[in-house]
Amino acid sequence: MNEQTLVFKVGTSSITQENGMIDRIKIARITNQLAQLHQAGHRIILVTSGSIAAGFRRLGFEKRPSKIPEKQAAAAVGQGLLIEEYTKNLMMDGIVAAQVLLTQDDFADERRYQNASQTLQVLLHQRAIPIINENDTIAIDEIKVGDNDTLSAQVASLVKADLLVLLTDVDGLYTANPKTDPNAQHLDQVETIGPELYEMAAGAGSANATGGMTTKLRAASIATKSGVPVFICSSQEDTSLLAAVQQENRGTLFVADKHAMNQKKQWMAFYARTQAYVLIDDGALQALRFQGGSLLAAGVTNVFGEFEAGDIIEVYSKGKEHLIGKGRTRMSSDQLQVRLQEMTEGILIHRNDWVSVEG
Numbered sequence: 028m029n030e031q032t033l034v035f036k037v038g039t040s041s042i043t044q045e046n047g048m049i050d051r052i053k054i055a056r057i058t059n060q061l062a063q064l065h066q067a068g069h070r071i072i073l074v075t076s077g078s079i080a081a082g083f084r085r086l087g088f089e090k091r092p093s094k095i096p097e098k099q100a101a102a103a104v105g106q107g108l109l110i111e112e113y114t115k116n117l118m119m120d121g122i123v124a125a126q127v128l129l130t131q132d133d134f135a136d137e138r139r140y141q142n143a144s145q146t147l148q149v150l151l152h153q154r155a156i157p158i159i160n161e162n163d164t165i166a167i168d169e170i171k172v173g174d175n176d177t178l179s180a181q182v183a184s185l186v187k188a189d190l191l192v193l194l195t196d197v198d199g200l201y202t203a204n205p206k207t208d209p210n211a212q213h214l215d216q217v218e219t220i221g222p223e224l225y226e227m228a229a230g231a232g233s234a235n236a237t238g239g240m241t242t243k244l245r246a247a248s249i250a251t252k253s254g255v256p257v258f259i260c261s262s263q264e265d266t267s268l269l270a271a272v273q274q275e276n277r278g279t280l281f282v283a284d285k286h287a288m289n290q291k292k293q294w295m296a297f298y299a300r301t302q303a304y305v306l307i308d309d310g311a312l313q314a315l316r317f318q319g320g321s322l323l324a325a326g327v328t329n330v331f332g333e334f335e336a337g338d339i340i341e342v343y344s345k346g347k348e349h350l351i352g353k354g355r356t357r358m359s360s361d362q363l364q365v366r367l368q369e370m371t372e373g374i375l376i377h378r379n380d381w382v383s384v385e386g
């Protein structure tokens with residue numbers, strides 16, 4: 028088996044008891060498999076849910092809290108409990124665990140995005156296993172990734188993983204909910220993630236605490252567009268992680284895009300925050316879509332919002348009905364407006380700084 032970079036995402040139900048407390052047997056089962064893969068030479072990252080679930084009872088709450096401050100306080104307790112349990116188990120096999128807490132801000136800021144990538148690469152090179160979770164103690168809605176399926180896809184893309192495994196309570200994607208529809212068919216492999224798949228998944232979701240199959244499809248879309256294949260399978264088997272590496276257990280494999288984005292374009296497409304956008308005419312649309320051209324100032328029909336040279340903006344056609352892509356500008360919005368008024372040429376977004384987000 029060739030050495031690979033593997034990212035595993037485990038959900039709350041995979042590591043806790045029904046009462047919300049940490050299940051040491053489940054965690055030991057996971058860490059034992061991680062250790063075997065590590066000893067085989069693989070580079071391992073674990074994205075784990077469960078910090079709030081692990082912590083709320085220790086704070087005296089009878090049920091999972093719903094208020095943000097209470098959830099954040101529970102996460103502060105639970106994150107420590109989780110990393111302690113993982114660290115203790117992995118150290119029994121001589122493996123160092125490293126806690127990494129992230130928010131969407133760490134991906135949206137280009138410098139922090141690069142720093143996160145470099146930190147994870149050093150940890151992997153030094154044979155540690157990063158244990159990653161969203162920083163629920165401080166995260167608010169504006170900076171949250173939102174779910175660990177998405178977070179795991181972002182991490183897998185960041186480190187250019189060879190495989191992302193999403194462990195859940197069902198053994199893959201079905202055409203309908205297998206718990207309620209006896210005619211539901213299992214999908215062994217998915218080549219393209221389109222609107223029809225999302226519609227199907229909306230009715231085929233599991234009882235997973237992080238939002239079901241739709242969130243996993245969104246995660247698979249991010250990862251596969253970045254060149255990372257994704258395997259969704261059940262966490263119920265004792266050897267689920269080991270089997271998933273070779274897709275020997277029942278699950279759904281999402282095939283990686285052959286035309287994967289490089290890291291710079293991944294950042295622009297999925298994480299860069301945009302404060303402004305432009306509308307373009309049909310000629311500019313054709314040049315971007317089919318001719319490999321840059322976006323010229325002359326192709327812009329309208330400008331919305333203010334931006335400086337070097338900012339990332341969105342590009343739309345048809346009156347903001349269709350997002351074409353994003354790019355780093357070579358002029359400010361004021362400079363662009365002057366060009367439009369004077370009807371002079373100039374490159375707004377060079378092809379090397381452009382990423383299409385259609386499809």
